[in-house]
Amino acid sequence: MPPVAAWQAAQNGSSASAPRRWRTSARTASALSGTGRTATVARAQGARRHRVDRLVAVVWELAGTEVRGRDGTTLVEATPEGWWYTAPAPPQHRLAAFLTDADLLPPRAERWEALRPPPHVRAALDGRRRVAPPRATDACVAHLDRVAGPGWLATGDAVASFDPLSSQGIVTAVALGRAAGEAATASGEAYAYAAAVERVVADHLADRLAYYSVEARFPTSPFWARRRQLPGLTIRRGSAPAAGRSVPTGS
Ligand SMILES: Cc1cc2nc3c(=O)[nH]c(=O)nc-3n(C[C@H](O)[C@H](O)[C@H](O)COP(=O)(O)OP(=O)(O)OC[C@H]3O[C@@H](n4cnc5c(N)ncnc54)[C@H](O)[C@@H]3O)c2cc1C
Numbered sequence: 001m002p003p004v005a006a007w008q009a010a011q012n013g014s015s016a017s018a019p020r021r022w023r024t025s026a027r028t029a030s031a032l033s034g035t036g037r038t039a040t041v042a043r044a045q046g047a048r049r050h051r052v053d054r055l056v057a058v059v060w061e062l063a064g065t066e067v068r069g070r071d072g073t074t075l076v077e078a079t080p081e082g083w084w085y086t087a088p089a090p091p092q093h094r095l096a097a098f099l100t101d102a103d104l105l106p107p108r109a110e111r112w113e114a115l116r117p118p119p120h121v122r123a124a125l126d127g128r129r130r131v132a133p134p135r136a137t138d139a140c141v142a143h144l145d146r147v148a149g150p151g152w153l154a155t156g157d158a159v160a161s162f163d164p165l166s167s168q169g170i171v172t173a174v175a176l177g178r179a180a181g182e183a184a185t186a187s188g189e190a191y192a193y194a195a196a197v198e199r200v201v202a203d204h205l206a207d208r209l210a211y212y213s214v215e216a217r218f219p220t221s222p223f224w225a226r227r228r229q230l231p232g233l234t235i236r237r238g239s240a241p242a243a244g245r246s247v248p249t250g251s
Contacts, residue, residue, distance in 0.1 A: 030184035033154040034177060037138050037161050042147075042154040052141040052205070052231050054102040055163060058112050059135055062128035064092040076165070077118045080218045083165065084121045096125055099139060099164065101223055109136070139164050141208065146236040147197045148183070148190040155180035160201050163208050172200060194237040202233055 033041040039049050064071075071094075074087040082100030089095045098115055106112065112134045117125060143160040147153065156173035159180075176197065183193035212227035219225075 030148075031152045032177070032180050032184060033152055033158050034156040034173075036157045037142070039144060039154060039158040041152065042144055042149075042158055045149050045152055047147075047149070047154065048145045049142050050145055052143075053163075053226065055099060055139045055141065056102045056105060057097045057099050057137050057139040057164065058105065058115065059095060059097045059137060061089060061131050062094045062096060062125055063131045064094060064128050071124070073124060075121055075124050077120045078215050078217070079118050080221045080223070082223050084117050085164075086117075086121050086124050093131070094125065094128060096121060097164075101226070104223055105136070109134070112136070141204070143197070143201045143233075143235060145234070146238075147194045148238075153180045153184055153190065153193060159197055160204075162204050165211060166204065166207060168204065172204075176200065191237050194235055198233065198235040198237075201235070205231055205233060 031041070033039070035041060039047070043049060072088050074085065076083060076085045081104055082098060084096065084098050086094055086096045096117060098117070106114075115134075116122070141161065141163050144154055144158070147159050153159075155176045157169065159176060160172070162169050162172060179193055179196055183189035208227065209230050212224065215224060
């Protein structure tokens with residue numbers, strides 16, 4: 001079912017036919033949008049996704065040998081153009097990824113094959129073979145300019161997506177999902193939910209600044225220089241709740 005149709009079905013109370021991620025709250029018929037970084041439904045309702053940076057990940061999957069298959073190490077290594085990591089992937093594979101800004105990446109995918117991991121990541125990948133061509137994926141820090149509207153709330157990566165360096169994406173998506181569920185079932189809670197999302201994103205941006213500032217070896221690198229500033233942040237909250245009255249969301 002197309003996302004907007006799913007949302008409309010939810011509005012009409014026929015949520016049984018909506019995808020699992022579009023179940024409605026029985027009490028208020030609010031649809032929760034957990035569609036990941038595409039934020040399809042929130043954007044269809046007029047919300048805008050504000051990108052804080054242009055981070056992308058180029059990802060390789062590598063097959064292991066039996067001897068090296070049990071290596072559970074995750075390793076992160078900085079380079080002037082960004083950072084690399086490698087982590088185990090089931091069953092005995094390993095992922096290697098290069099994180100950089102979209103404008104710093106060679107534009108043609110054929111040239112990604114020539115990217116070489118830095119020494120420590122290379123050593124962790126030694127003896128493995130690539131099982132598929134590299135693929136690029138959006139990894140930017142981003143958030144919606146409004147997190148809810150009449151009949152919908154966005155959650156997870158759809159409402160705010162974080163820098164993978166933080167390893168906070170999944171736990172935050174779970175926490176925001178719970179907060180969105182609570183907001184959807186209580187009249188007037190969308191304002192508090194928007195405030196909570198803003199707080200979570202602000203905390204992430206402060207942590208991001210602190211972590212990236214630790215790397216001081218590349219003072220002239222655009223990638224690292226861009227992350228030594230604290231970006232501004234505005235998320236619309238609608239009206240503050242007044243006692244005994246429900247709150248219009250997303251205005
Ligand atoms: C390179 C990289 C590395 C990462 N590493 C980590 C890590 O180490 N630790 C960590 O915690 N996080 C990490 N993250 C972040 C983590 O993957 C996300 O934060 C998390 O998956 C968000 O969960 P979500 O359910 O909000 O979105 P998603 O996992 O993106 O799920 C959204 C789902 O909705 C579906 N969907 C989309 N549109 C619709 C629609 N219209 N109708 C129905 N379904 C739809 C999609 O197919 C998808 O299955 C990483 C991210 C990247 C890019």
